[in-house]
Each structure stands twice: as C-alpha cells, then as structure tokens.
Amino acid sequence: MSNKTEFKNSLLLMFRARIPFISIRSIERARVLEIIQELAEEINIPMYVHSLSHGMTDIKTRKTVNDDRSVVGGIDFAVQNITQRQNITFVFNEVSDIEDDNIVSRHIYDCVVQAIERGGSICIISTKSVWSQLQRLGMTLTLYPPNEDEMLEIVKDCVLPYKNAFPIEWDEKDFKMVATILANMSKIEAENVLATQMAKGSLTKEDIKLLAQEKDKLFSDISGLEKVKIDSNMLSIGGLSGLQRWLENQKTLLTADLKTRKLRPPRGVLLVGVPGCGKSLSAKFIAANWNLPLYRLDFAAIQGMYVGQSENRLKEAFESADNASPCILWIDEIEKGLASNANDSSGVTSRMIGQFLFWLQESTEKVFVVATANDVTKLPPELLRKGRFDELFFVDLPEEKEREDIINLYIKKNLLPKPSVDTFEKLVSLSSGFAGSDLEGAVRDIAIQAVINGDEFITDKLYESCFQNIVPLSKTSPERIEAIRNWGKERALPASGLAWNNSFNDSTSTRRSIII
Template sequence: MNTADFVDAFTRVFKARVPFVLVQTTERKRALELIRDICRRQSTEAFVHTLSKGTYDIATERVVNEDRSVVGAVDHASQQMMQRQNLTFVLTELDEVETDSQFARQLLDTVILATEKSGAIVAIATKPIWSQLQRQGMALRLSPPDQDEMLASIRAQIADYRGMMPIDWDEQDEVRAATTLAGVTQIEAENIIAMVAAKGAIKKADFAELNRAKDNIFSDVSGIERVEVRPDVLQVGGLSGLQAWLERKRPLLTADLRERNIRPPRGVLLVGVPGCGKSLSAKAIAARFEVPLYRLDLANLMGMYVGQSEGRLREALAAADRVAPCVLWIDEIEKGLGASSSDSSGVTTRLIGQFLFWLQESSARVFVVATANDVSKLPPELLRRGRFDELFFVDLPTPDERRDIIGLYVRNGRLGALSDEVLDELVRLSDGFAGADIEAAVKDVVEEAFLHGDAAIGDDLFRSSFRNVVPLSKTSPERIEAIRAWGRERAVPASGSPIGTPSDRAPVRRAVLLG
C-alpha cells in the first residue's frame, strides 16, 4: 500500500489497540517517520528500539534503556507494560522470528501481555514471521513510493537546486523521472537525483544515468538476467512496419496514462523465419525505449520438485515488476510454454496460466518481447488478442531490406562502400537469405580484411562469399512456406509488406500501424 493507505490503516489499527502490528517494508527510516507522526497526532507515548541506540522515546529521542540487544528491549517492554497502560514499543531489528524459536516465544508472551495492558508491539521487518505470533495481530505492507509520491519528492528535491545550477527538466521530464525510478525506495531516489545534480546541472540527457543507477540497485535480482545492449544494435535493417509501430508506442512506456485510463504497452510476440532478426529486435527495442533489457530463460526455471517451477516463475516475474520500466525478453517462448506430450504432471499448463495472468493483470511498465520459431507449439491462449499488444511476423527480408542489411554489416565491419552495381548483384545473389545468412556472408569478407588488409578485398570476394551460403529457404523450402502460411493468417508483417511477396506490393493490415 502507498503512504496514504498505510497511514490510514495504521491509524485505525493504532486506535483499536491491536496488540501486535507487523510492518513489512525495506524502508525502516520512512516507516519510523510515519509512525512517529501518527503517535504525535494521537498523543500516544511510544518507544523505539534500534541496535545503535537502544530503546528511546520516539518523540524526544531520549534514551530510556541503554541495553541495545533485542532480547533486552523485549524485557524492558514487558517490565514497563506491567506497570503502565497504553504503551507502544516499536522493534526494528528482529531475528529468529520466522519460525518457532525461544525468542519468538518470548516476543509472543510480551504481545499477550500487551493485550492485557492495552499496549502494542510494532515490528518493522522485511520477512514474514512465525504464524502463531502473526495471528495475534495484523500485518501492513508499506510499499516504495508510488508515482505520485515519487513525483512530489523529485519536484521538492529539484526545487532546492533551482537558482544554484541549470535545470533543463520540464514537468514532463519530472514525470518521466518519477516513472523511471518507480520501485526504488525514497532514500535511493533522493540519492540518485543528488548524484545527477552533483555534476552541476540537471539535463535531459541524464535519463540514461537514472536507468543505470536503478539498474545497479537491482543488479542481483533473481530469475532474470541483465543483458547489456551495445550501441551498434540501435541499427536494424528492414522491419519498417515493426519500427514504425514501436515509435508510436515509445512515449506510452514512461508517460502518465491515468488521465485516459490507458494501460502501458504490454509487449509484442515476434514469430517467423529463423535467423531474421527476432532476437536482435528485442535488443533494439530496449535501446530505442532507453530502458534496461532483461532476459527470462523459461527453460532454466524448470525444477524437479512439485511447485518449484511455478515458484521460480513467480519470483522472476515479480523481479521484472521491481525493475520496471524495462524490456523483458523471452527468447523462443515455445520451448518453455509450448505444448509437450511428455508433460504428464501439468507443469507447463500451470506455467502458462501463471504467465498469462501476470501478462493480463500486472500494471508494471514491463514491455515483453517474446520470440518464437516453431509456431506450431505455441498454445492458442497465448495468441488471443489482449495478451500482447501485437503479433508480428518476421519474414525473410525483401530486396530493399536485404540492401539495407548488407550496407549495415559492411559499415559495421569498417569495409569500403560498395558500388550500386555490386550492391544490386549481391541483393540478387542473396535472394532467400535470412538476416543471419547475410551477416555470415559479410563476416567472411570482414575476416579476410582483418587477416590480409583492405587491399585484398575486391568485388569478386563478396560475390564468392555470398554464393557459398546455402540458406534455410533452399534446404527446407517446405518448412519456410509452412511458417509463412501460418503468419499470413494470424500476424502483422514486421516489414510492412505482405508475407512471402515482393516489397513493391501494397502492405496488408496497414491500419494497425496507423493506430
């Protein structure tokens, strides 16, 4: 719950004198400040224990018990509640209370005493506690600041810098910063903004630094793997239809959409011919959106024990929610969620249900890019409208796209520009090539240039290199046609041209690209 909901709930629990309250949060300082304010408004005497100070009065910060151990703090609370009514003690350092232990039972006895004396024990912790202890009271969760709270905090912090340094951020930039820092604690957000301001100016280009700082905070999240995106993946040859659609969706990933009750973009499912740039597109999307890229490997989530796979997937998706906004890349999704005759235990079915529920209900700004090669194994429920924002088919590149891809790899290899005549010939030679086939052909020339110098590179070397490649479309034409036939009926062409046809014909389903 956000700050307002937490304050309201804690105030009511406080008035009701519930004997035990568990506050689950990673922000101890923020929780203590809120509890202190509530105690002041209620004119209630309360004490706090920390390992560094012992037990002190929450209002005056006067130390009342110098024993810094948690056991000593609980003993002190018991003694005081035996003598006085309506006392509240806040414990910030609990240990060995997750299960039935000697200290957990000691704390339980103190809570029972608090019930008799109209007292209260408040525990601030990050983990669940012993069930017998929890049943004596209530648990409240204080979440990190939501977008409105983060925005207010950022604006207040930036206001302190105005007049001291140049500030290029406008209101939309402040909203974008609040969205970017969603999921981090208040003190973490304040530290990140202070680090940006330490350069002596706050500029629009600082959003990349905000993403890096947040990524460092969540660098050890479990279940998903951080993928570094090199600058050269910003360039993707062809796929103009997909790129136009992404450009239209890009502002929606970080904008405040609540005014129109619009859901943030959920993602795309890329299916099609192997080697045509589906995985590369996932990296390019993260670079285009200027957000970190994480990879979810469904195959590695599988466990040998009952419920283990589902638990790992739940943790991975929760981790993705915490690092949002981000791009979550699921490569070859059919291998993890595809139909399998050997799945007699129903694990795959439960994983599909769990993933689809998260895909439908999660409000985090996680843009999912799922890729698939074997479309026949995709479960029908994954393809239903509303799961992904769009289903794109990535076909073999058209002549114009092959021209772009050849030029891209030639430039990346630091080779000299090809003449129009040679480029036209290579486009003809590469008929039926996937993007990976073109990359392999140009790579052979780049390696030759590295070994023997640019003087050894000629037009004939390019021609022979392209002739030596035998693409999948020639070795398995039936497989390619089957994949294309599936895509014609179910998907939007990523190139903007009809699937399996020349590029000079009118595109199909243009309306989806125009919104």
Template sequence: MNTNEFLDSFERTFKARVPFILVQTTERNRAVELIRTVCVRQSVTAYVHTLSKGTVDINTNRVANEDRSVIGAVDFAALQMMQRQNLTFVMTELDDVETDNAFARQLLDTVILASEKGGAIVAVTTKTVWSQVQRLGVSLRLSPPDQDETYLNICRQIDDYRGLMPIEWDDADLRRAATILGGVTKIEAENIIAMMAARGSIRKSDFSELMHAKDSVFSDVSGIERVNVRPENLNLGGLSGLQNWLQRKRPLLTADLRERAIRPPRGVLLVGVPGCGKSLSAKTIAAQFEIPLYRLDLANLMGMYVGQSEGRLKEALEAADRVAPCVLWIDEIEKGLAAGGTDSSGVTTRMIGQFLFWLQESQARVFIVATANDVSKLPPELLRRGRFDELFFVDLPTTEERYEIIQLYIQRGKLPAITPELLDELVDVSDGFAGADLEAAVREIVEVAFLNGDSDVTPDLYRVSFRNIVPLSRTSPEQIEAIRAWGRERAVPASGQAIGNSTATTPIRRSVLLG
C-alpha cells in the same frame, strides 16, 4: 499500499488497539517516521528499538533501555506493559520469528500481554512471522512511494538546488523523472537525484543517465540477467512495420497515462523464420527506448523440488516489476512454456498460468519482447488478444530489405563501398536468405579484409561468398512455408509487406517425361 493508504490503515488499526501489527517493507526509516506521525496524532507513548540505539522514546529520541539486543528489547517491553497501560513498542530488528522457536514463543507471550494491557507490538520487517503470533494481529504492507509521492519528493529536492546550479527540468520533466524512478525507495530516489546534481547542473539530456542510475540500484536481481547493449553495434535492417509501430509506442512507456486510464505498453511477441532478426530486435528496442534490457531464461528457472520452478518465476517477474521501466527479453519462449508437452507434474501448466496472470495484471512499465521459432508449441492462451500489444511475423527479408541489410553489414565491417551493379547482383543471388545468412556472407569478406587488407576484396570474392551460403529456405522449404502459412492468418508482418512477398524460395521442380 502507498503512504496515504498505509497511514489510514495503520491509524485505524492503532485506534482499535490491535496487539500485534506486522509492517512489511524494505524502508525501515520511512515506516518508523509514518508510525511516529500516528503516535503524535494519537498522543500515545511509544518506543522504538534498533540495534544501534537500543530502545528509545519515539517522540523525544531519549534512551529508555540501553540493552541493544532484541531479546532485551522484548523483555523491556513486557516489563513496562505489566506496569503501565496502552504502551506501544516498535521492533525493527525482529529475526528468527518465522517458525516455532523459543524467541518466537517469547514474542507470543509479550503480544498476549499487550492484548491484556491495551498495548501493541509493531514489527517492521521484510519477513513473515510465526503463524501463532500473526493470528493475534494484522499485516500491513508499505510499498515504495508511488508516482505522485515520488514527484513531490523530487520537486522538493530540485527546489533546494535552484539558484545554486542550472536546472533545465520543467514540470513535464519532473513528472517523467517520477515515472522512471517508480519502484525505488525514497532514499534511493534521493540518492540518484543527488548524484546527478553533483555534476553541477540538471539538464534535459540527463534522462538516459537517470535510467542507468536506477538500473545500478538493481544490478543483482534474482531470476533475470542484465544484458549490456552497445547501440553502436545495433543496426536493425528492414522490419519497417515493426519499427514504425515501436516509434508510436515509445512515448507511452514513460508518460503519465493515468488521466485517460491507459495501460503502459505490454510488449510484442515476435514469431517467424529462424535467423531473421527476432533476438536482435530485443536489443535494438532497448537501445532505441534508452532503457535497460534484461533477459529471462525460463529454462534456468526449472527446479527439482515441488513449487520451486513456480517460486523462481514469481521472483523473476517481481524483480522485473522493480527494475521497470525496462525491456524484458524472453528468447524462444516456446521452449519454456511449451503447450501439450509430456510434463505429468503440471509444473509447465502452472508456470503458464502464473506468467499469463502477471502479463494480464501487472501495471509496471515492463516492455516484453518474446521470440518464438516453433509456433506450434505456443500455448493458445498466450496468443489471445490482450496478452501482448501485438503479434508480429518476421519473414525472410524482402528485396528492399536485403539492399538495406547488405549495406549495413558492409558499413559495420568498414569495407569499401561496392558498386550499385554489384549490390544489385548480390541482392538477386541472396533471394531466400535470412538476415543471419546475409551476415555470414559478408563476415567472410570482412575476415579476408582483416587478414589480407582491402586490396583482396574483389567483386568475385563477394560473388563466391554469397553463392557458398545455402539458406534454410532451400534446405527446408516446407518448414518455411508452414511457418509463413501460420503467420498469414495470425500475425502482423513486421516488414510492413504481405508475408511471403519475396520471390519464390522453393526450388523449381522439373518434370521428366519418359517416352
């Protein structure tokens, strides 16, 4: 719940004199400040315990008990509540109270005493507590500041810098910054803005740095792996249909969509021929959107104990929500969520259900790029409309796309430009090649140029290198046609052209007549 929701719930719980209130949050100071606000409104006596100060009056900050230990704080609370009515004690360092132990029982006795004396024990922590204690109270969760709160906090912070440095951000930029910083705590957002202001200006060009600064806050998140993207090495040839669609969706990833109740873009599922750029697309999308890229490896989430795999998946998806906006890349998703397998324990089925629920319900700005080669193993539920924004089929490059891809790889390898006649010849020879085949053919030439110099790069070298490649479309034409047949019925062509629009890739069969 956001700040207003938390204040309302806590104040009602406080008025009811519930003897135990568990406040689950990672922002201890923010929670204590909100609790102090309620205590001032209600004109009640309350104390807060920290390891650094001991127990102090929450309003005056005067030390009430110098014993800084947690056990000493609980003892002091019990002693005071035996002598006075309606006291409140806020504990910020409760530890080892998740199970039945001596300290948990001491806390239980103190909570029971609070219920008799009209008092309350408030625990601010990220952990759970022993069920016997929890049954005597309620649990409230204080979430990080929402978009509106973050916007107001950024406005106040930026206003302090006005007149001291150049500030180019207008109201739309401030709201965009609030969207980007969703999921971080108040102090983390303040630190990020302060780091940007330390350069002496706040420019419109700072949003890329803003995203990377937020990314550094979550440099180590469980279950997902940070992928470093170097935009200068990413050139996605062809796939104009996919690229045009992405450009239309890009503004929605950081815009404020609440006015029309639009859901942020969910992502794409890329299926198709192996080696045609599905994985490269994930990196390219992250570079174009200027947001971090994380990789979710479903195979690494599998555990040997009951419930371990599902728990790891839940943690990974929650981590993705926290680092949003981001691109979440799930490579070969069919291997981790294969349908109709031999898993008798039901782990895969439960993981599919958990993933689909998150895919449907999460409102975080996580743009998913999932790739699949073996479409027959994909669970039918994953393909239902509404899970992903679009299902694209990545086919073998068309003639026009091969022109573009070959030239991209030549430029990346810093090879001398080739003649239009040679390029036409290579495009004809490479009919049926996947993007990976084209890369392999040009890479051979780049290696020769590196070892012997550009003088050894001849048209014949190009011809030999391309003719030595035997693509999958020639070794397994039936497999390619089966994949294409699936794509024609269920997917949108990523190239913007009809699937299978390239010239025939199946070898010509000659009939031999015996007389």
C-alpha cells in the same frame, strides 16, 4: 493516492483498533519509522521503538527508556510494561529469525498474548515472513517503494530547496519524467541518485538520461534477469515500417499520463517468424531507440530442482522487472520456457504459464515485454489470446530490396571493399530465400579473408563463392518455413505493414524488418 498515504491510513486504523500484533514488510525501515513517528503525533498512545543500536526509546521524545539493545531484552521490557500499563505500543525495528517456530518467535508470541489482555500492541518491521502461529494473532501490512506520485514529492523536496543556489532547467514535465524514472527505488536510493547529480552544481535536461543510467546500475544484477548491454552505434534498421509506426505510438503511451483515462501502460509485443530474421535484435533496437535499459529473462536460469523453486524464481524475476521499470523485458524464444507439455506430470510448466499470464495481465508498472518465438506451435493457446500482448507481429524472410540493404550494411560494418555493380546484383539474386543471419554469415566469411590476407584479396569471385557456399534454412527445410509463414498469415500482422507475399521469390515488394 500514493502508496505511503494508503499505508499510513491503514496503520493508523490498526493502532486505533489496538491490533495486538502488526507485522510490516518493507526494505525501508527508516521510511516506516518516519510514518510511525507522524502517527505518534496524531494519536495519544504511548509508543516506543527498539533498535539494536539504541535499545528502547520513546518515539515522541526520543529518550532512551531501556539500555538493553538485544531483542530478547527489548521483549522482556515490553512484557513488563504491558502487564502494568494499558494501550501501550512497542515497535521492533530489527528482528531476525521469526519465520519459524523458535525461541525468539515464541517469546514474541507470549508477549502478544499479554498485549491482547491489556490492549497493547507489538509491531515488527521485517523483510521476511512471520511464523504462521504468531501471524494469526494479528495483521500484516506492506510498504512498497515509492510510486510515481510519492516519488514526485520526494524529487521536489530534494531539488526545489536549491533553486536559488544553482541553475535548474527542469520544468513540471521534467519533474514528472524524473519521478517516473526513479519510481520503485527506495527513498534513500532516489535521494542518493539526485544528490549525486546536484553535486556538480546544476541540473539540466541531459541529466534526466543520466538518472536513468544510475537507476540501471542499481538493478544491473537482479534476480532471474540478465542485464543486456546495448551499443546503439552498432544497431541499424531498414524497413519494418508497420512495426516501427506501432512502436512509436507505444513509446508515447509509455511516457504519457494514463491515469486520468484509467489506462494501463503498454504491455508488449510478441514477434514470431522465420529463424534468423532479426526478431531478437528487435528487442535491442527498441531498448536503444527508447533509451531504456534492457533485461533478458532467462528461463534456463530460473528452472529449479525443488518443488515450487521455479515458480518462486519467476515471481522474483517479475518483481525485479517491476522495480526496474521503466524498462524493456526481453524473453527470447519464449516457447522453450513456456512450451505446452503433455508429459509435464509435476505441473511446473503449467504453473509458470499461469504466473506469467497473471503478471502480464495485472502488473501496472511500465515494463514493456518483447517476446520472440520461432516454433509458435509449441506455445500454449492462452498466451496467444487477444489482450495478452498488445500486438502480434510476423517477421518474414527479406525480399530483394531488403537484401540489398542488409548486404550493404554488413559490407559497411566490416569495412570491406564493395563488389562491382554487376556482382552485387548477382549476390542479391543468389541470396533469394536467405535470412538476415545467412547474409551476415556470407559477408562475415569475406571479412575473415580480409583480416587474414588483406583487402587486396577481396575480389568479385570471392564474394560470389562465399554467397554460393551458404545453404539457407529455406532450402534445407522449406516445409518448416512455409508452415511458419502460413501460420503468420492467419494470426499475425506483417512487420512490414504491407501485404503478405506468398512465396520465397521476389515478385512482390513486401517489406520486412532489417536490423543489423
């Protein structure tokens, strides 16, 4: 059942029950009025709607019955008619300043009191909350943006009338995919996006990707989230066989129809491991590979100085992510935002953890979370419980074959002349214990010299010198790295999909992710 159907049925019962005050929360006033118009045809109750542009009009005949376009004038007209007639309903389309105790909210309050005595009903459409004393006289309804079922109807209503006018390559599966992409947009937003694509005189399967991009533009600056631009041409990957196989299955689930089996979409993955080994770049790779927009949740931007401000901002960020679905939500170094803190006397962190876990558990939108962590000891235990994330993977230091791949990839990326075979083998040996970021730094130093002095300056000796100048974290903090790896062995799956290696040497062929 679509959200519109549920909303319509509930509102119909309220009208028939003569609820004296009904507040409707929605950003789509036109869509709400469309539903009320349908209900007015079904029930034999006088119904009028007030707007700032037309004043008070009969919703059935659409004739103006009062020219006063002000909200106060509309309320006065409603009070006058409610005292004279029974079972009359007034809908106010544009009312502001009703969140607090003020003249407007008290004026409406007095009108509702009159409606209680005469069986009348006052209905307000707003995007804001209502003064508590006024709200207690009635009931509240929320009309959310169209879900996939309703969006499928909207898409077909927009497209199918033109099937004889120009070529349309979409089949039923494509229509469902488009509905999934456009779900949670407002009806008018979806119609505008579709009309833009149809204006070129055809609809091809390639246009489906463009629809995703158009939706992405609408949500490129949303509360609490940072839009991350991705250049798929700059992302290369090697290894990661275990994580890659798992992600392919999740990609299938993200686009499949799971309703018949009562399954929810995949929730996401937590990547832990050694700093600088590509966990953050994994989020970009997943978004590029799945052709989905990537949003980064920045806890630093969410933190507020007032009581409840941080929690409200986090809630708004999650609501924004739900509206932007399907998408990838990247939470980098999650332990910095949700770290357990015994000194948190205000309880802000605890409430944010609870809010995050609640959303992670209850949201049914197609938002795939990619969370990364370096210091997993700071994470609250409840976040690591089975079922929070779909899986927990450990990204380890690169082994010999992986270092070969990474060095080659960076040399190719920076357009550098290759070292001799013997020197290359020596570089692989020198870089034992290097993270991916260490290898990138070594090759980058060589690229800088190439820019300054030209390619002829690049020699085998320079390669060796730049690699010898790098002191990796595994050498400066071996105890920390070993502790991280020991934690991963006990609690996480290796991203390589193969057996664990027990040390920093290259005696085994363990594979891990390489993302450049």
